[in-house]
Amino acid sequence: MSSQVDSLALLSQIQRKSLAVGLVMSVVSAWCAFAVPGQFYPAYLVAFLFFWSISMGCFALSCLHHITGGGWGVAIRRTLETGASKLPLLALLFVPVLFGLPRLYLWARPSAVASDVILQHKSAYLNVGFFQVRAGIYFAAWILFASTINRMSAKCDLEPSIERRESLAYMSSVGLIVWALTTTFASIDWTMSLDPHWVSGIHGVITMAGQSVAGTAFVILTITLLSGYAPIARVLNASRLHDLGNFLMALVLFWAYTSFTQYLVIWSGNLPEETPWYLIRGRGGWQIVMLLLVGLHFIVPFLLLLNRSVKRKPRQLAAVALLLLAMRIVDLYWQVMPTFSPGGFQFNWVVLCTIPAVGGLWLAGFARRLPAFASVIVDDPHSEESHHHAHA
Amino acid sequence: MTTATQLYGLLAQYDEPEALRAAASQAYAHGYRRMEAYSPFPVESLATALGHPRSRLPILTLVGGVLGGVSGYGMLYYASVISYPMNVGGRPLHSWPSFIPITFELTILGAALFTVFGMLALSGLPMPYHALFNVPEFKRASRDQFFLCIQSIDPQFDINQTAAFLKECRALAVHEVPR
Numbered sequence: 220m221s222s223q224v225d226s227l228a229l230l231s232q233i234q235r236k237s238l239a240v241g242l243v244m245s246v247v248s249a250w251c252a253f254a255v256p257g258q259f260y261p262a263y264l265v266a267f268l269f270f271w272s273i274s275m276g277c278f279a280l281s282c283l284h285h286i287t288g289g290g291w292g293v294a295i296r297r298t299l300e301t302g303a304s305k306l307p308l309l310a311l312l313f314v315p316v317l318f319g320l321p322r323l324y325l326w327a328r329p330s331a332v333a334s335d336v337i338l339q340h341k342s343a344y345l346n347v348g349f350f351q352v353r354a355g356i357y358f359a360a361w362i363l364f365a366s367t368i369n370r371m372s373a374k375c376d377l378e379p380s381i382e383r384r385e386s387l388a389y390m391s392s393v394g395l396i397v398w399a400l401t402t403t404f405a406s407i408d409w410t411m412s413l414d415p416h417w418v419s420g421i422h423g424v425i426t427m428a429g430q431s432v433a434g435t436a437f438v439i440l441t442i443t444l445l446s447g448y449a450p451i452a453r454v455l456n457a458s459r460l461h462d463l464g465n466f467l468m469a470l471v472l473f474w475a476y477t478s479f480t481q482y483l484v485i486w487s488g489n490l491p492e493e494t495p496w497y498l499i500r501g502r503g504g505w506q507i508v509m510l511l512l513v514g515l516h517f518i519v520p521f522l523l524l525l526n527r528s529v530k531r532k533p534r535q536l537a538a539v540a541l542l543l544l545a546m547r548i549v550d551l552y553w554q555v556m557p558t559f560s561p562g563g564f565q566f567n568w569v570v571l572c573t574i575p576a577v578g579g580l581w582l583a584g585f586a587r588r589l590p591a592f593a594s595v596i597v598d599d600p601h602s603e604e605s606h607h608h609a610h611a
Numbered sequence: 612m613t614t615a616t617q618l619y620g621l622l623a624q625y626d627e628p629e630a631l632r633a634a635a636s637q638a639y640a641h642g643y644r645r646m647e648a649y650s651p652f653p654v655e656s657l658a659t660a661l662g663h664p665r666s667r668l669p670i671l672t673l674v675g676g677v678l679g680g681v682s683g684y685g686m687l688y689y690a691s692v693i694s695y696p697m698n699v700g701g702r703p704l705h706s707w708p709s710f711i712p713i714t715f716e717l718t719i720l721g722a723a724l725f726t727v728f729g730m731l732a733l734s735g736l737p738m739p740y741h742a743l744f745n746v747p748e749f750k751r752a753s754r755d756q757f758f759l760c761i762q763s764i765d766p767q768f769d770i771n772q773t774a775a776f777l778k779e780c781r782a783l784a785v786h787e788v789p790r
Contacts, residue, residue, distance in 0.1 A: 479711060486708045489700065527669075 226448030227590050234586035241579020248576040251569050252315070260319035261559050262569035265551050266577040267316060268409065269433070271309050272426070272547065274581075276434020277302025278365050279398050279427070285372065285391035291462035294454040295438045300372060301589045302434060303365040308584050310358040312577055316409075317354075320347055326415045337416055337492075345412055353408055357401045364394040402427050410551075413558045417496045421481045428474040433547045435467050436540035441589075443537040457531040464530025467540065468521065475517040500553060503563025508553045516546040548574065619742035619790050620646075620762035621773050622749065623782035628654040631757035634780040635660040638761060641776060645765035649743075649752040671729035672722045679721020683714040746786045760788065 251259040281299035284292030292299075320327040325338065326345040332338045338345070371387045403423030411422050443460075445451045485493045501509055520539050529535045548570075556567060625631045628650060635648055639662045648657055687710040691697070696704050731737070743749050743760065752758050759782075761773055770787075777785045 483708050483711065525673075 226445055226451075229445070229448070230586045230590055234583050237579045237586065238583035239579070240575050241577075241581075241583055244572050244576035244579055248569070248572045251572055252318075255569065256319070256322055257559070258567050258569045259573070260316070260322045261555055262567050262573045263315055263319070263577075264323060264409070265548070265555050265570055266573035267309070267312055268551050268555070269548050269574065270305075270312075270577050270581040272430040272433045272551075273437045274302050274305045274309055274434075275361070275398070275402065276430035276432070277438065278306070278361065278434075279395060279431060280434050280438070281372070282368065282391040282394045282398065285368065286388050286395070291459065291466065294451060294459055295442055295463070296372070298438050298441050298589065299434070300369045301585055302437065304369055304588055305581055305584050306358065306361045306365050308581060310362065312580065313354060313358070317351060320350065324350075324412055324415070326412060341415060345415060350408060353404065357405050360397050360401055364390075364397055368394055399423075399427065402430065410554055413555060414496055416492050418493065419481050419485065419496075421477055421484070425474070425477045425481060428470065428477050429547060429550060432467070432470045432474050432543055435463065435470055436543040436547070439463050439467065439540040440537055440544070443533040443540075446533050455533075460533060460536055461527070461530045464524055464536050464539075467536075467543070468524035468530075471517060471520050471524065471543065475521070478512075499561040500557045505553065505557050505564050508549065508564065512546065512550055512553060515542060516550060520546075617790060618763045618770065619745075619788040620760045620765075620768070621770070621777060622743065622746055622786040622788050623759045623761075623777040623780065624748060624784045624786065625757040625759070625781075626755070626783060628652075628657075628757055630781060631759055632657055632660050634759050634777070634782065637780050638759065638776070642767050643761050643765055643773075645762040645768075647760050647762070649749070649758040649760070651753055651755060651757075654757075666733070668726065668729055668733060671733075672726045675725025675729070676718045676722035678725075680714050680718035682721070683717030684710055686717075687713060742788050742790050745789050748784070748786060 248259065248263065252263075277299040280292075281296060281303055284296055284299070316323070324345075325331045325335075326341065327347050327350075332342060368387070368390055371383070371390060375383045375387055403426075406423045406426035410426070411417065411419065439460075442451050442455060446455050482497065485497060499505065520543055523529050523535075523539050529539065552570065556565075559567075623634060625634065631648055631650060632654060635646070635657060638646055639660060644662065646661060648654075648661055650657070688705065691706075692704045698704075699706075748756070749758065759777070759780075761768060761777070763770075767773075774785050
């Protein structure tokens, strides 16, 4: 019982500290928004996309677990649901992006559109009003599904029944379809349209892969941090960690596979409207970031996760998860920033303010919400299996 | 009563996976090493209870994957750079991005073939004759019964003592397995 109290104390400490960091950095970021708006808005977009992708990854994985079941999800289900429950906060955190549309997106600048025939043709979709409506629709769908599924899942614990479980699985499968469609369109709107001449059919899938990596890595970090404390300690053991490690490895492979496919298709096509996206991201120092992604977002974590012992030791698995979370930021930075410095790599120092700002607020909300859910499910058909593993 | 040399081993029968696992742990603790368990479905951690060493199969899978990948890339390099160089769209002959999909697929193929055939080889399959099938009850190992066999080649094996030991381990029945 005392360790339960310890974990609550730890979470409330995290909540207080990250709220303080988030608020202070928000003030600094707000100052940046007025002092250096050209730097601020891309930096803010990177920070927003990163924490958005964690929440979305958590949402998708929780849906997946509700559909497939399996002992792997029992220890992490509440953490996933808590991550997904931060989507209303993210809707609020999206507002600053709306203020910066002309600074972020070429198609939102009337002067640029006037001199560009392609942008004129695309303006039926890429215009400020429709962009805002679409963002509203995405957030409405995510919040609706995340809150409904979380509520149904909590009900399943309180009054378990087969009908409840089946309707939860049904709602989750609809949720996954909605997730795939909305993420595809959101990625077209928010990142692909940064270079409005560029098109890539697989970009949405890469975004989904990135979200899943971010969500899984974040959940692994959270539960290893809480692994010494009461509710998690009871269900977490080497073979559960092994499952999550395998999951993370599969997702890293999925990310690498889709990312390389995009590169291969554009490289073989060799078309003038597609290749510039890679050309500006592969020169002037950006190629080092690209190689960093290949090495540290794919090769190194892949080789580490091939090791059985790495996947079974909480500290080592947490270290790989931390590396991957850091590389998620680098990946988003590499997707967004070259648009604003196509001539060569420049470090946008404002990310050092916007990431702690968005992250502090997000993490404070997360730590506040986590204990409100009972962190581990008491009465779950898979819970039995998970506990059983602990003694095996 | 047959003598120990004519026997393959002694086969203990159980009707619960838990009982089989408990018996395997007890037999291991008692010093028996040359033994094997048979069940209609995988029983969690039974291999650990039997004291089986970690399988060498993952190493074979890795070797197969590496061989497949290297030979895939090598084949493409040989075909498009050495044996039949052809200018395609002005690209270099050694255009590595277009080699990756086939390299990847041959990596998977190599790993899969080594895994399947490695599994067969490490398990000594195909095996047209096995002494265990001399016990009529053994057929139920693929239906609803669980078996633990202590082989006569185990240094600790003694027909009377081992049979008594297996009965102590709450076996429903202990069968002699003729060679």
